[in-house]
Amino acid sequence: MTFAARSFSIRMMEIARDIADARKIVRAARSEGRRITFVPTMGALHLAHVSLMHAAKGGDSFLVVSIFVNPTQFGPNEDFEEYPRDEAHDLTACEQAGVDLVFLPSTDAMYPSDSATTVRVDKLTDTLCGARRPGHFDGVATVVTKLFNIIQPDAAYFGRKDAQQLAVISRMTRDLDMPIEIVGCPTVREEDGLAVSSRNAYLNQQERRQATCLYRSLNKAMNMIESERTDADAIIDAMRRIIDEAGPATVDYISIVDPASMQPVKRIDRGVLVALAVRIGPTRLIDNIEVDPRPVSR
Amino acid sequence: MTFAARSFSIRMMEIARDIADARKIVRAARSEGRRITFVPTMGALHLAHVSLMHAAKGGDSFLVVSIFVNPTQFGPNEDFEEYPRDEAHDLTACEQAGVDLVFLPSTDAMYPSDSATTVRVDKLTDTLCGARRPGHFDGVATVVTKLFNIIQPDAAYFGRKDAQQLAVISRMTRDLDMPIEIVGCPTVREEDGLAVSSRNAYLNQQERRQATCLYRSLNKAMNMIESERTDADAIIDAMRRIIDEAGPATVDYISIVDPASMQPVKRIDRGVLVALAVRIGPTRLIDNIEVDPRPVSR
Numbered sequence: 352m353t354f355a356a357r358s359f360s361i362r363m364m365e366i367a368r369d370i371a372d373a374r375k376i377v378r379a380a381r382s383e384g385r386r387i388t389f390v391p392t393m394g395a396l397h398l399a400h401v402s403l404m405h406a407a408k409g410g411d412s413f414l415v416v417s418i419f420v421n422p423t424q425f426g427p428n429e430d431f432e433e434y435p436r437d438e439a440h441d442l443t444a445c446e447q448a449g450v451d452l453v454f455l456p457s458t459d460a461m462y463p464s465d466s467a468t469t470v471r472v473d474k475l476t477d478t479l480c481g482a483r484r485p486g487h488f489d490g491v492a493t494v495v496t497k498l499f500n501i502i503q504p505d506a507a508y509f510g511r512k513d514a515q516q517l518a519v520i521s522r523m524t525r526d527l528d529m530p531i532e533i534v535g536c537p538t539v540r541e542e543d544g545l546a547v548s549s550r551n552a553y554l555n556q557q558e559r560r561q562a563t564c565l566y567r568s569l570n571k572a573m574n575m576i577e578s579e580r581t582d583a584d585a586i587i588d589a590m591r592r593i594i595d596e597a598g599p600a601t602v603d604y605i606s607i608v609d610p611a612s613m614q615p616v617k618r619i620d621r622g623v624l625v626a627l628a629v630r631i632g633p634t635r636l637i638d639n640i641e642v643d644p645r646p647v648s649r
Numbered sequence: 650m651t652f653a654a655r656s657f658s659i660r661m662m663e664i665a666r667d668i669a670d671a672r673k674i675v676r677a678a679r680s681e682g683r684r685i686t687f688v689p690t691m692g693a694l695h696l697a698h699v700s701l702m703h704a705a706k707g708g709d710s711f712l713v714v715s716i717f718v719n720p721t722q723f724g725p726n727e728d729f730e731e732y733p734r735d736e737a738h739d740l741t742a743c744e745q746a747g748v749d750l751v752f753l754p755s756t757d758a759m760y761p762s763d764s765a766t767t768v769r770v771d772k773l774t775d776t777l778c779g780a781r782r783p784g785h786f787d788g789v790a791t792v793v794t795k796l797f798n799i800i801q802p803d804a805a806y807f808g809r810k811d812a813q814q815l816a817v818i819s820r821m822t823r824d825l826d827m828p829i830e831i832v833g834c835p836t837v838r839e840e841d842g843l844a845v846s847s848r849n850a851y852l853n854q855q856e857r858r859q860a861t862c863l864y865r866s867l868n869k870a871m872n873m874i875e876s877e878r879t880d881a882d883a884i885i886d887a888m889r890r891i892i893d894e895a896g897p898a899t900v901d902y903i904s905i906v907d908p909a910s911m912q913p914v915k916r917i918d919r920g921v922l923v924a925l926a927v928r929i930g931p932t933r934l935i936d937n938i939e940v941d942p943r944p945v946s947r
Binding site: 370465467468470471472474493496497500501523525527528530 | 668672761763764765766767768769770771772773790791794795798799801820821823824825826827828910
């Protein structure tokens, strides 16, 4: 009995901390004709990241995950220092998800002291989180541009939980003619509906229970819109009542916006994005849902 | 007598007006293993552009020239409408220079009506032309990023006459991790020293004679610095006298700056960039020279 000659290899996950190393590894994969897919993250990897990795894996794609807690997208009073970091956990999660390359750059490599360049997306960023976190989306757009230029992926995957971020990156990619497909993936939720987020780790037990109010308020909005309620302010009021009844919290915003422009919609006569940001204790949580009004029967 | 079999082909210059067509033609060249070189221009091609093309040609490089009068780098009171345009002349110049692809996008293709993204380089842009032309370098950085992403060249060529532009593009390319070599090429001058520029076409005969005062003042600065004069203000005064004596003109700026940071230098103890912008009649001309002080004898 003979075996046909067949070459195969099991490759280990590669890890690059230098920009030059990352480029070299990706170049080698591309020269083998593999499609390069990319999931940029800030680490603290959880189920939602893993679902992005699964979406990006498949076929002969070479999957790159970056882990970089980007300082320029945090405001001066935000949680850059506290943001959870656990490299060993993250590398295990990547390996289990079949990642081919993890890119772990240092802050110094990403931002030399005389860095002077910013990528800015206007219009989409003057509402929702953009209005509350000045400079946040400049930081996101700039670091994503850098990561895109280092990895040069064919496709990059982002979660829809960060809906405004996805809109900003999609517009930026188109505006700057980056030859990259931007893929938005569904929000991953816990059993009780809470959107999975690295910041959920900040919640104590009571806050964690309370935090379901975000998803419950979004469901309320969906039900009202599907019941042909068209007055955005009335829907927002109903959502706010659910938040208020759940316990002490600060509503950062509750907004109903056009999903393309991120601008407020007063009368709901088309698909909308219902989005909110709520502080429970010191923890700021965001969530959103896209809803289409039911087709009007004539 | 036999001839060795030898395959060769003479290719015609290609012209792409669509972004997708340009990408396709460049991709085909890259798949043949050719190095992609790129000279972005606003057309009105002259000797200085041709010298960039010659620098970018050579070896097996596939030379792309873009011609696009970029509206976003002109201020509201600047010469966007009057800027010289002559496509037939430009295409002939490209063909004679051995260009492989001319990319001629429309303004609508480059800037869809909901464009929202700007690339901004700070620090380097608050002096010289950056201080006098608000938004100019945002427009330059944004369109060059777009063109780089469309053509994806290995190297791009820019003239040193636009020294601040070259510094901005070099910094931007590094800051955003674009895998592109930026090559600065020497200023091309007429016999009497006037830097070749598309805007020289605006000058009448008398203004054209007067315009040599820019180069003469730069030579004066070079002589003073090489004679160990270190007081920047005194050098600037001497330059200004040469401009004033040549006829009626408005000095926009005369500056001596650090070539890396573009920030003013008071005491010349290292290599400097001497730069000026002067209006002769309605025409704004710029020029510059890099000078190293003579090594001090001990």
